[in-house]
């Protein structure tokens with residue numbers, strides 16, 4: 471029976487993960503979702519589990535050491551799955567400091583509290599003995615590897631070469647996780663996943679943004695030539711990959727998670743327009759963002775061969791399901807795109823100039 475601390479569980483992937491886990495895994499005794507509820511966190515995402523007796527929500531900041539320590543004391547976690555982060559590259563370009571404190575200091579706070587709580591002899595700095603079965607899983611991203619040229623793929627041994635403040639903060643966090651494993655023997659795993667799509671994604675990210683605009687016949691802002699290539703994975707396949715690592719991963723290892731599904735942004739935008747029966751003339755090319763990586767691609771050989779995970783969705787099936795979800799949940803889209811979002815949107819795509 472596992473007792474989990476999930477951070478950032480009100481965000482896109484975290485909320486999908488909580489629903490996935492509580493829906494499939496009976497051996498979960500307790501799951502506490504610690505989330506600050508920034509603009510990206512939304513408790514509406516978790517309506518289906520809010521009455522599950524195993525589930526508990528705490529609004530709070532991962533950088534609040536006293537709070538994190540109190541939660542460990544109160545609930546006795548044996549597992550941490552750390553999603554909470556500032557996650558949007560565009561925002562990191564205008565507000566890098568927030569990314570450093572949340573993504574780096576927040577991660578170090580969690581690691582430190584987990585180490586002190588799980589260590590059998592916390593006062594002995596040479597001891598590397600921990601309570602049996604404990605694990606800290608860091609949810610990271612393929613963006614830590616930087617950009618690829620036309621060929622090649624990221625493997626787990628590709629050197630880290632992040633290009634944006636967001637990816638640099640995630641790479642820094644990964645290195646701190648590694649250091650806690652090497653220095654203190656803390657049982658950890660890191661997963662590095664490619665771009666996710668699916669339900670509950672905040673409409674600042676490519677796919678929900680384009681669906682939202684197309685639905686209302688608004689221009690679809692495409693950065694530069696739109697030929698930036700990403701390796702897309704359905705969020706439920708990402709969740710299944712994380713569970714595979716929790717259940718079968720070798721302690722201390724990094725696992726890439728990707729769907730072998732490279733698509734250019736423009737191709738995706740055209741597919742959305744086609745599915746919604748809207749004209750390509752809605753596409754509007756806007757100035758590219760600084761430091762925009764051209765291509766990411768994940769080599770998923772390690773997780774597929776060592777842990778037996780593989781993606782279950784084809785992109786066509788996943789996209790059709792995702793578009794249907796946004797059409798069926800227009801209320802959700804309306805709520806999250808009101809107020810502050812409108813200001814942000816105009817600023818990002820230079821619509822006020």
Ligand SMILES: NC(=O)c1ccc[n+]([C@@H]2O[C@H](COP(=O)([O-])OP(=O)(O)OC[C@H]3O[C@@H](n4cnc5c(N)ncnc54)[C@H](O)[C@@H]3O)[C@@H](O)[C@H]2O)c1
Pocket residue numbers: 477478479480481482483484504505506507508509510511512530531532533552553554555556557558572576609610611612640662663664665666667672
């Ligand atoms: N979205 C992707 O395609 C993708 C791909 C690979 C990896 N990741 C990683 O997965 C994780 C989740 O990504 P997402 O897309 O769901 O992000 P998201 O922005 O949708 O959600 C982030 C959540 O973290 C919470 N949060 C932010 N700061 C916090 C703090 N200080 N304390 C507590 N909670 C805080 C927010 O309220 C929100 O609920 C991130 O670590 C991200 O780097 C994302």
